[in-house]
Amino acid sequence: MDPSVVGTKLAAGLITPLVRKLFVSEGPGAGLVERPVRLSALVSFKGEKRTLGEKELRKLVRELVHRAARETREAPLDTAELEAVSDALERTLHALGDLDLDDVQAVRLGHEELAARLSAQAGTEALLRHLSADSAALFGHLLDSACLHILHFFTQRSAFVARTLVAQSRRLDELITRTALLLERLTSRTAQDADFEEHYTRYIASKHSSLTIYGIDLNESCDWPLDTAYLSLEATRDAEHEVRVLPPDDLLALGVDTSVTLSERRLPSAPQPVEQALAGHERVLLRGVAGSGKTTLVQWLAVTTARQERLTGQLAHLMGRLPFVLPLRTLTRGGARLPVADDFLRAVSCPLAGSQPPGWADRVLTAGRGLLLVDGIDEVPEQERARTRRWLADLITAFPGNLWLVTSRPSAVRTDWLGGDDFTELTLSPMSRDNIAVFVHRWHEAAGADPTMAEALLTATRTKQDLGRLATNPLMCALICALHRERRGFLPRGRKALYDAALSMLLERRDRERELTVELDEESQVELLQRLAYWLIRNGRAEMDRTDALNQLERLLPSMPYVSAQGSPEEILRQLLDRSGLLREPAAGAVDFVHRTFQDYLGARAAVEERDFDVLVEHAHLDQWEDVVRMAVAHARPDERARLLRGLVGRGDREERFRRRLHLLAMACLGHAAKLDPGVRDEVERRASELIPPRNAYEAEKLAELGPIVLELLPGPETLTDDQTASYVVLTACLIGGDSALPFLVRYRDSDSRSVLQQLASRWAKFDTETYANEIIQYLLGTPGIPILVRSPEELGALSRLGGHPYLELHGDFSGDQIVA
Incomplete structure (x- = not known):
């Protein structure tokens, strides 16, 4: 049979009289203008004004089903099937009296969603499970048609227009209330606060208005305007905690029992633009791998909020807010005490800290006007993260109503690390093919490169799988663009080879035509930088004091006579900061690497040269050491790789708490082991096979x-x-x-x-x-x-x-x- 004709042939002739009988006759005023009236007060078979009994309801439904079946002459249903359809439809329509909706809300839902709500309320899935496909289709079309006419009936009632006007007035009142709240936030400022905030927001918008893009100009670092460079990426909610619940009609179509708790029927959410994913959440923990764009998102949110422009739709929650950018690598430098609100600006070396009105930050946060952007939980040493967690919790307790975004590498903190403070956990997705295409074209345009080079590179990322896996975040994409351009289309294979080539480009070729007071070749620079990188890794830091950096160089220079002849440790450090392209001075008296990826790569090389394989194995369970271990395997000789991998496997066998992590890490290292004892490779693969299949989305990733x-x-x-x-x-x-x-x-x-x-x-x-x-x-x-x-x-x-x-x-x-x- 073809039940699709039911909705048209029976639309007005049969369903409309049924709909009228389902509801009580409209009395004077109908009580709709004064206050909302629930559907349960309008149906004719419940409440005090019953005009239709349940037997009469069944009779009407049965007549509807049988007439509908007669209209469809192909392969008619037998009597038992029609009775089953009647039972399901009667039970579903009877649920009208149990829905917690009024007529305006029902109309706003639409007829399909209303049908879904009725089905879920009635629990008709159990009945449908035993119907044939034709019977289920007949039921679905009849229910949809009935709901369509029910909503049409509501819109024709005399009080409906008045009722909708009341609803619109309430929405307008809500908008007015929100606007009043915003005005209250802004007008509660003192004149001194207002003047300072104007100065402060101009500073934030200017400071964070550009991004450093690697490799566009080999002689100078290149800054892109944020408005041009910002690439909107996507995020997903944790598949095991923040999920999308299927609509009841979808569940019914699949034979799912909708009477069970909905949380038992959850599925992962689809990726969505990260700005959209942040909307509607007061507190968000955002995870992302190194180079995935976490810090760039922090910059974009800070600038967008500071400018207070185009804050509509998904960005309306930023209206009237003031951004505080709090990079934890800076706040925890040298084991410093984490700041209270009034010390935020001083702690991040903001030049306006001295002119900040006394108590200003406290007043902003007390009024709920703050957007706190806490960047880099993973850059806090492991032993200090509990202290950081308490610091966040204390601030949230002291200043409720503000917006929070906290970022971290995926494995730095456990799931629900901030769950007790109602943080929603999101994960940045890798760049999609479209993202990569947009980034590559923008990069080549900014570099003034031949557009055909961009197309050639995009073809390579799509056809060469190893290259495509590398170009999944903005940092790696920029390096690949730069190398592809400089080498006229030739790209090294694998991650280590890519880093080797990038370092060569940044350290050696940028200065090849310059006359410099201090001349350092590539090998010497790498030796110096890897010593600094390994000190940071061993001490669990992302930044170091300038005095610590000088101390490391002083200890190293006696063994490097060529470099020591070039100048003092101070002069050598200044050369590395000014010309290496890898080291920078984020604040007075501080030194760090431009990106954690380079720190891990160089630190791993130092660890291998020091033959610190036991140290690597001992720290391999820590997220800060994960990439270091991988790169150490890439740098090591075959016998050293075997030693390191056996160490990972053996420790995993002994320590159940870290077994899965260590064995997966050993497996990941195989991709960097060009040459390896086959016995060791088999041993690692055998352990990894015991971890398959994955148990959650994290293990799948x-x-x-x-x-x-x-x-x-x-x-x-x-x-x-x-x-x-x-x-x-x-x-x-x-x-x-x-x-x-x-x-x-x-x-x-x-x-x-x-x-x-x-x-x-x-x-x-x-x-x-x-x-x-x-x-x-x-x-x-x-x-x-x-x-x-x-x-x-x-x-x-x-x-x-x-x-x-x-x-x-x-x-x-x-x-x-x-x-x-």
């Missing part, structure tokens, strides 16, 4: 970082019975992406698991558009309630050629015509 080698260890659908585990397996393969992952994913495209299908439907951007469309997407078309995530016009075009899909999520630049088509 860590496995994906290991690359295509993991695909050989992941189980197929025939060996997995748990849907959630299967979804993490598919997530791992999707994150690996590329041609090598596609054959594995094809095995899962016919899965019955909703979470598996949702992973497949949301990862199109990781693969070639046409290939993924033909191999995966076309097998998902028509699957109820599974939204396909579309990020580009090319993907939308491919979907259209396949015949389209009724559930879409569009993320990106699309014209109105494209969306409608």
Whole structure:
């Protein structure tokens, strides 16, 4: 049968009389203007004004179902099936009396959402589970049509217009209240505060208005205006804690019992623009790998808030706020005590600290006007993070109502580290293909490079899987652009080779045509820098005092006569700060590396030269040492690699608490071991196989970082019975992406698991558009309630050629015509 005709053939002739009987006759005034009236007070089969009994309701519903069935003459349903449809529809419509809605709220929902609410309220899923496909379709169309006419009936009631005016007045009143609150915040300032804030916001907007982009000019560092350089990335909520709940109608279509607690039916949220993800949350902990754009986001939020321009829509929560940028690497320098509110500016060496009115920061935060941007939990030494946690908790308790963004590397703090203070946890997603394309084109435009070079590089990132895996964050993307341009299209393979080439470019070639008082060759600079980097790593610091840096150089220079002849430790340090491109002076008396990635790379080289393999193994469980260990394996000789990897495996075997982390790290190191004893490699792979399948999204991400080698260890659908585990397996393969992952994913495209299908439907951007469309997407078309995530016009075009899909999520630049088509 074709039940799609039911909604049109029976629309007015049969359903409208039924709808009228479902509700009591409208009396004088209907009581709608004075106060909201719930649906439960309007239905005719409940409450004090019953005009329709439950037997009469059943009779009407049965007549509706049988007439609808007669209108559809192809393959008519038997009597038992029609009775089952009648039971389900009667039970669902009866739930009108239990919904906690009024008529205006119902109309605002729309008929489909109203039908979903009724189904969830009535728990009709158990009845539908035993219906045939035709019967379920008939029920669905009848319910949708009934709900459409119910809403139409509401809009025709005499009091509805008055009621909507009341609702609009209330929304206007709410807006006025919010505006009054904003005015109260601003007018509560003293004249002195207002003058200082004007000066302060101009300073913040200017200080953070540019980004340093590596490699555009080999002779000078290049700063991009933030407005041009800022690339809006995406974030996801933690798959195990912050998730999207499926609509009840989607659950019903899948045979899910909607009477159970909704938290038992959660699925990971889809990626969304990070600015959008931050909206609506007072406190956010944002995780992201090194170079992923956390600090850039902090800058953008600070500048946007300071300027107070275009703060509409998703940015309305920033109205009237004042930003405080608090980099923890600076606040904790030398074990310093974390500041109270009035010392924020002084602690970050803000030149306006001296002119700050007494008690100003306290007044701002007490009024709930602050946006506190706390950057870099991972840059706080491990032993000091508990103290930092207490500092944050004390500030939140003392000054409620402010907005907080705290950033960290993914593994620096455990899940729910700030959960007790109601922080929402988000994770920055890797750059998508579209992000990479935008970044590469902007970089080449800023560098004045040939546009064909940009296209050639984009082709390389899409066809060379190892390169594509590296170009997933802004830092690495910038280095790849610079090397690709300088080497006329030739790029080294692998992460270590890329860093080697980048260091050579930054240390040696920038000064090749300059006359300098101090002349340091590349090898000498690396030797000096790696000593400083290793001191920072050993001491768990991201910044060092200038006196500590000079002390390290003084101890090293006697063994480097060529360098010591060039000048004093002070002169050598100044040369490294001014010309290396890797070291900087973020504040008077402080020294750090321009990016943590370079610190880890150089520190690992020093650790290998010192043969500190036991030290590396001893600290390998700490997030600050993870990349150091990986790069140490890359720097080491074959016998040294074997020693280090055996140490990781052995410690993991002995210490259950760190077993998974250490064994996964050992597996990750294999990608940096060009030459290794086969026995050691087998030993590491055997331990890693015991960690598969992944148990959560974090483990899936860590496995994906290991690359295509993991695909050989992941189980197929025939060996997995748990849907959630299967979804993490598919997530791992999707994150690996590329041609090598596609054959594995094809095995899962016919899965019955909703979470598996949702992973497949949301990862199109990781693969070639046409290939993924033909191999995966076309097998998902028509699957109820599974939204396909579309990020580009090319993907939308491919979907259209396949015949389209009724559930879409569009993320990106699309014209109105494209969306409608």
